[in-house]
Structures are given as C-alpha cells and as structure tokens.
Amino acid sequence: MAITVSHLTKRFGTFAALSDVSIDIPAGSLTALLGPSGGGKSTLLRIIAGLEPPDAGTVQIGGTDSTTLPPQRRNVGFVFQHYAAFKHMTVAGNVAFGLEIRRQPKAAVKRRVDELLELVHMEQFADRYPAQLSGGQRQRMALARALAVEPEVLLLDEPFGALDAQVRKELRAWLRRLHDEVHVTTVFVTHDQEEAMEVADEIVVINNGRVEQVGTPDELYDKPANAFVMGFLGPVTRLDGVLVRPHDLELFDRPEPSSVAATVQRVVRLGFEVRVDLERDGKGELWVQITRGEAEKLAVTPGIELFVRPVAGAVTAGDG
Amino acid sequence: MPSRGGRGALRAVAVGYLLALLALPLGLICWRTFANGAGPVWHALTSASARHALEVTGSVAVVAVVANTLSGVGLAVLLVRHRFPGRRLLDALVDLPLAVSPVVVGLALILVYGRTTGFGAWLAEHGVKVIFALPGMVLATVFVSLPLVLREVAPVLEEVGIEQEQAAWTLGASAAQAFRRVTLPAIRWALAYGVVLTLARALGEYGAVAVVSGRLVGKTQTATLFVEERYQNFDQPAAYAMAVALAAVAVGILLVINLLRPREGS
Numbered sequence: 001m002a003i004t005v006s007h008l009t010k011r012f013g014t015f016a017a018l019s020d021v022s023i024d025i026p027a028g029s030l031t032a033l034l035g036p037s038g039g040g041k042s043t044l045l046r047i048i049a050g051l052e053p054p055d056a057g058t059v060q061i062g063g064t065d066s067t068t069l070p071p072q073r074r075n076v077g078f079v080f081q082h083y084a085a086f087k088h089m090t091v092a093g094n095v096a097f098g099l100e101i102r103r104q105p106k107a108a109v110k111r112r113v114d115e116l117l118e119l120v121h122m123e124q125f126a127d128r129y130p131a132q133l134s135g136g137q138r139q140r141m142a143l144a145r146a147l148a149v150e151p152e153v154l155l156l157d158e159p160f161g162a163l164d165a166q167v168r169k170e171l172r173a174w175l176r177r178l179h180d181e182v183h184v185t186t187v188f189v190t191h192d193q194e195e196a197m198e199v200a201d202e203i204v205v206i207n208n209g210r211v212e213q214v215g216t217p218d219e220l221y222d223k224p225a226n227a228f229v230m231g232f233l234g235p236v237t238r239l240d241g242v243l244v245r246p247h248d249l250e251l252f253d254r255p256e257p258s259s260v261a262a263t264v265q266r267v268v269r270l271g272f273e274v275r276v277d278l279e280r281d282g283k284g285e286l287w288v289q290i291t292r293g294e295a296e297k298l299a300v301t302p303g304i305e306l307f308v309r310p311v312a313g314a315v316t317a318g319d320g
Numbered sequence: 321m322p323s324r325g326g327r328g329a330l331r332a333v334a335v336g337y338l339l340a341l342l343a344l345p346l347g348l349i350c351w352r353t354f355a356n357g358a359g360p361v362w363h364a365l366t367s368a369s370a371r372h373a374l375e376v377t378g379s380v381a382v383v384a385v386v387a388n389t390l391s392g393v394g395l396a397v398l399l400v401r402h403r404f405p406g407r408r409l410l411d412a413l414v415d416l417p418l419a420v421s422p423v424v425v426g427l428a429l430i431l432v433y434g435r436t437t438g439f440g441a442w443l444a445e446h447g448v449k450v451i452f453a454l455p456g457m458v459l460a461t462v463f464v465s466l467p468l469v470l471r472e473v474a475p476v477l478e479e480v481g482i483e484q485e486q487a488a489w490t491l492g493a494s495a496a497q498a499f500r501r502v503t504l505p506a507i508r509w510a511l512a513y514g515v516v517l518t519l520a521r522a523l524g525e526y527g528a529v530a531v532v533s534g535r536l537v538g539k540t541q542t543a544t545l546f547v548e549e550r551y552q553n554f555d556q557p558a559a560y561a562m563a564v565a566l567a568a569v570a571v572g573i574l575l576v577i578n579l580l581r582p583r584e585g586s
Contacts, residue, residue, distance in 0.1 A: 051486050071489040078490040084483035088505040097501075098491035142487075149491055 001062030001152035001185050002027040003048060008057035010043055010209075017043040019209045021057070025187060025202075030179045032200035033189045035232070040209040041189045042157055048187065049078045049155050062152055074153075077146030077184075081158040083138040085130035091117070091141050092126040098149035116144040119178070136167040147182065156188035160195065172199050193233050197221070205229050222315055230317040237286040239310065241318075246289040248314035251276065252307040253298050259309035262286065264302050267295070276300055278308065346567060353560040364561040372538055373546035373562070380454065380529070380542065381522035384461040388518050392469025393511065397503075399470075400477045417466045425463050426531025429456055452534035457542070460528035465521040469514030476510040477503070509581050516577045520570040 003025040010018040017040045025031050033041040046052040048059055050071035058067045066074050086094050092113050099109045117123045120140040130138055139159060146154060159175070160168040176199050179186050190196050196203050197217040205212040205220065205228075213225040224230035227243050236243045239260070252259060262278035265285070269275075274295040276288045288308060290300075298306065310316065353361055364370060399411055417425070433440045433450035443450060450456045484506065488498035504511075526544040533540035537549065543562055551559035 049490060051489070071486070072492050072494060074490075076490055078487065080483050080487060082483065084487040086484055086487075086502055097488065097493075101488075101492045101497060145487075145491065 002060075003153060003185065003187070004060040005044070005048065006058045006060075008044065008047060008059070009055045010040075010047060010052070011055055016209050018047075018054070021206070021209070021211055023204055023211060023214060025185065027062075027185050028183050030176070030186045030199065030201045031188075032196035032203045033187060033206055034193060034196040034203050035191065035206035035212075037191055039207045041191075041204075041206045044206065045155050045157050045187060045189050048153070049076050050074050051078070075149075075151050077149065077151035077154045079139070079142050079146050079154070079156040079159050081161045083130070083135075083142045083162075085138050085142060087130050090127050090129055091122060091133070094130070094141055095144045095148050097145060102149065112148060116148050119147070119181075120144045134167075135163045136171060139163065139171065143178075147184070151184065154184045154186045156186070158189050158191070161190075168195070175199055197233070205232060207232070224315065224317055227317040230315065235289070236317075237288070238284065239286055239308065240283075243317045244310050244314055246275070246287050248311050248316075249286075249288045249308055250311050251288055251290060251294070251298055251300070252309075255307050256309060259307035261305055262308050264300055264304050264306060266302060267300050274300070276306075278306065349560060349567070350564055353557075353564045356557075360557055361561040361564070364555075364558040365565055367558070369538055369541070370546060370558065370562060373541045373543045374565075376454070376457075376541060377523060377543040380457050380461050381519055383458045384465055384522040385515060385518050387458075387462050388465055388469050389511070389515055391466070392514060392518075393473055393507075395470045396473040396477050400474050401482060414467050414470060417464050422460070422464050422525065422527030422529075423531055426460055426528040429459055429463075429528070429532050433459075451532055452536065452540060454540070456532040457529050457540060460532050461522045461525050464525055464528050465518045468517040468521060469511065472510045472514035472517065473507050476507050480506045512577055513581070516573050519573060523566060523570060 006022050008018050008021040035041045047054050050069060058065055095113045095116055096109050099112055117126055120143055122140055160171050172195055202216055203220055204214045207228055213229045220233050230236055230243050235246050237246045262280045264276060265279050266277040272292055274290050274292055279285050430451055435441060435444055484502050485498045488502045529542055535545050543566055547559045547562045
C-alpha cells in the first residue's frame with residue numbers, strides 16, 4: 001500500500017518537529033527516512049502509525065484517509081528501537097499476540113507463528129523469554145511479531161540503533177532480503193546514511209522538520225539538492241566556499257589550469273585510501289582523498305606544496 | 321565502600337534496632353498470649369463479640385482493598401501516562417492521607433457526613449447512615465490507605481514505559497486489551513504488594529475508624545477496637561489474643577507475597 005503524507009505539521013510546545021511535510025511513498029518500496037537526531041523523522045513515522053496525532057495535514061494509507069484512525073485500525077506493523085518486547089511472554093507468545101487479538105483459531109495461529117519464526121530464523125528460540133535473547137534476536141522477534149498480522153505497511157523506528165556494529169550490518173542485509181521476500185511497503189527511520197544507502201530503494205532526507213530531498217541513493221549522492229544533503233550523505237570538504245567530495249579533487253605537483261596552491265599539513269593512511277590535509281595560504285583548509293598509488297607518485301609529505309582542482313563533473317553544492 | 325568491620329557494625333546496629341523496635345514487642349506479646357497454651361486463645365477468638373469484630377474488620381478491609389486497588393491503578397495510569405493541568409497538585413494531594421493523622425480524618429468525615437450537617441442530614445433522610453455505621457468506617461479506611469497501591473504501581477508503570485502498550489495497539493489490541501494483556505502482567509508484582517500493604521493497613525486501622533464508628537460493641541466494633549475495648553475492661557487475654565491474630569495475619573500475607581515475588585532481575 002502506498003503512503004501519502006500531505007502538509008503534515010507537528011509542534012511540541014514551541015518546538016516545530018514537522019513543518020508542512022509532504023511525501024509519497026510508493027507501494028512495495030523500501031524507504032528510509034534519513035536525518036540527524038531531533039530532525040522530526042521519528043515523529044513522522046509515529047504519525048503515520050497513528051501513535052501521535054498531527055496538528056495539521058493528512059495521512060493516507062492505500063488511498064484511504066487514515067489521519068484520524070487509531071493505530072489499531074491502520075493495519076501497520078511497527079518496530080521500536082528498543083524492541084518493546086512483551087517481557088512476560090515467550091517469543092512464540094509475542095509473535096502470536098496480534099493473531100490472538102484477532103481471535104484466529106489456535107491451529108492457524110500456531111502455523112503462522114512457526115512460519116514467521118522460520119522467516120526470521122528464530123525457530124529454536126520459540127519458548128525463550130525476551131530476557132534470554134540478544135538484542136539482534138529480540139529485534140528479529142519484534143519484526144516477526146509485526147509481520148504476523150500481515151500489515152499493509154511496515155514501519156521501523158531506528159530498528160538497529162541499539163545494536164552493536166557487527167549485528168547492525170548483518171540485520172541490514174537481512175532486512176533487505178526480507179523485504180525482497182515479503183514485498184510489504186516498508187519505511188524505516190535512521191540517522192545512519194550508510195544504512196540508508198545500503199538498504200533503501202528511496203531515501204527521504206529530513207532535517208529541522210522539513211524534507212530536504214527525496215530520491216534514490218544514487219540521486220541523492222550524485223545530485224544533492226543542497227549543502228545539507230551533500231554533507232549528510234557523504235564526506236565533504238570546502239574549496240573556495242563550495243562543498244565538494246574529497247574524492248572529487250585531484251592533486252598535481254605543478255600548477256594546472258584553474259588549480260589552486262595548497263601546502264600539505266598531514267597525511268593519513270587508511271588502508272588503500274590516503275587522506276591528505278592541506279592548508280591554503282590564508283584561504284582555509286581542505287582535505288583530499290586519493291589512492292595510495294597517487295600519493296606515492298606525488299611523493300606526498302607534510303610541508304610540500306601541491307595544486308588542487310575539482311575533477312571534471314565533480315558534485316558540488318553552494319555553501320548553504 | 322565501608323570496611324569489613326564497618327559493615328559488620330552497621331549490620332549489628334540495624335539488626336539491634338529492628339529487634340528493639342519490632343521483634344521484641346511482637347515476641348513478648350506472643351509469649352504473653354500463649355502463656356497458658358492455645359486453648360484460651362482459641363476461646364477468646366471465637367467468642368461472639370470477637371467473631372463479630374473480625375467480620376466487621378474483614379468486610380471493611382475487603383471493600384477498602386477493592387476500592388483502593390481500582391482507584392490506585394487508575395490514578396497511577398493517570399499520573400504516569402497523562403499530562404494535564406493540575407497533575408502535580410493531584411500527585412501531591414494523593415499523599416495527604418499518609419501525612420494527616422487518622423483522627424483528623426475521622427473528625428473530618430463526621431463534619432461532612434454527620435447528622436448535624438446538611439449533607440449528612442440529607443443522606444439520613446434518604447435512609448443512608450454513614451457515621452456510626454459501616455459506610456463511614458469504610459470511607460475512613462479507604463482514605464487512610466488511599467496511596468498505597470498507587471505508590472507501588474506508579475514507579476513500575478513509569479519504568480515499564482508506554483512502548484509495549486503502543487506495540488500492542490499497532491497489533492490491533494484495544495486500550496482495554498493492551499492493559500489487561502500487556503500492562504497488568506508488567507505491574508502485577510507491584511500491584512500485589514500494594515494490595516497487601518493496603519490490606520495490612522485496613523486490618524490495622526484504629527484512629528480514623530475509632531472516631532467514625534462510635535465503637536458500638538457487637539455492631540461497629542472492629543478487631544482493633546475490640547483489642548482496645550477488651551484491654552480497657554481488664555480482659556487482657558482476649559485483647560492479646562486478638563492482637564496476635566491481627567499481627568499474624570499481617571505478617572503472614574507479607575511473607576506469602578515475598579515468597580511469591582520473583583527475585584529482582586530474574
């Protein structure tokens with residue numbers, strides 16, 4: 001089911017969490033709401049779920065106006081950052097909850113629970129309690145619980161935010177595969193651009209309660225609408241007041257057309273990449289990312305003077 | 321971290337303090353009560369007036385526990401889950417019964433519901449007798465034990481948070497279903513503890529009930545009033561027997577709940 005959000009506004013006291021936000025989320029897509037903490041993305045997700053009422057604006061899910069529907073009647077699955085596991089129920093009990101509320105026959109509930117636990121690779125933990133599970137397992141259980149009732153829309157609020165880096169990586173790839181299997185319209189909130197780029201078909205960048213840009217990961221990276229999006233989606237450095245990606249700069253040992261002079265301050269080796277910090281005489285600092293081979297060819301060492309210019313077709317953004 | 325010797329001394333002081341304050345008087349009363357064996361005790365507790373006093377105490381306590389369990393959970397949900405003007409005032413007011421002397425509570429109830437006041441007279445005309453009758457005693461007991469369930473439940477409710485309930489809502493559970501299937505199991509031990517404290521308080525209440533009951537032997541005499549009345553009439557065996565019975569019931573329920581309660585963190 002597609003989700004259409006029109007002119008949503010939400011204030012908490014004097015703080016504007018969302019100001020006139022409108023987005024379209026196509027049916028069956030996997031969309032990331034990406035932005036810094038406190039930018040309003042979680043509020044947007046909670047309004048879509050019906051857990052928070054908007055001050056103004058409408059939410060449509062699958063073409064019906066859901067703005068005033070309670071969460072029980074929106075047919076959304078919601079996954080919380082801190083799992084919200086029912087602690088006094090087993091894993092199977094958690095997953096069965098929504099089905100039991102819908103008074104489905106016992107045999108059908110059991111079959112569906114088994115099916116979902118298999119889907120999230122948790123069959124062997126059916127009789128455990130949430131306290132006996134790791135964070136990643138709890139979140140997989142929470143996902144199975146949300147999917148059990150066959151929601152039209154799956155909403156995940158920083159689903160991997162409380163997990164350690166390794167588990168996070170695994171679950172990302174797994175969420176992507178799961179979505180390819182289940183095809184339910186999925187929206188997840190994250191402040192991690194790498195996570196959004198890796199998992200999502202489409203990214204909505206939200207900052208200060210406003211939508212900065214909507215697009216595919218490639219579109220956002222290659223054609224950022226503004227300096228904020230450019231800075232949020234990848235590394236940037238500044239050359240003559242213009243933001244540019246450090247890997248879109250080239251270095252020369254002699255002046256080239258439209259290049260500028262800068263002195264090497266520091267050279268940091270990060271495996272295959274080399275990060276070169278430069279200082280332009282009285283015109284600020286910048287850094288450039290080059291390969292190890294390039295660094296060796298130029299014999300980059302602190303103190304020498306080099307010449308910098310953006311490569312042809314470099315992505316830039318005005319210093320907003 | 322105190323040294324080993326410091327800890328030992330601290331422990332000795334704590335145990336000594338509790339012994340002097342609690343165990344010694346209780347132990348002495350038990351000893352005195354059973355000085356002539358269990359026969360006289362049983363006899364004293366099964367006399368007509370003792371049985372009646374126990375019945376009165378029992379019915380007052382049951383009504384008070386039910387009323388305060390419902391209002392305690394309701395108020396806890398209201399105070400923890402909702403923000404509204406006057407919330408802090410309500411939060412403070414709820415503790416009033418712990419601060420005000422029960423005798424004052426009793427007198428206040430007489431002022432409101434007594435025959436000589438407008439409301440009390442109006443109630444009496446319609447056949448409702450509050451003061452010197454069970455309703456007044458129930459009111460007094462409810463009042464003095466009002467915050468006990470609330471104060472046990474509220475912190476747990478706060479700690480559990482609202483996300484489990486919200487998860488239940490998104491899974492289709494109504495507010496009532498979410499409360500019964502998710503919230504109630506999460507607060508069940510705090511609730512049980514609050515109920516037990518309320519019950520113990522209701523069984524033991526003396527001051528407020530003494531004022532509003534009129535102490536009519538065989539009519540509005542509760543178990544605690546019975547103890548006082550028997551003692552004043554030099555029937556010490558009966559007074560001690562009932563006192564021990566009351567203490568035993570209170571200690572018994574506290575023990576049961578502590579045994580049932582799961583260990584912290586499990």
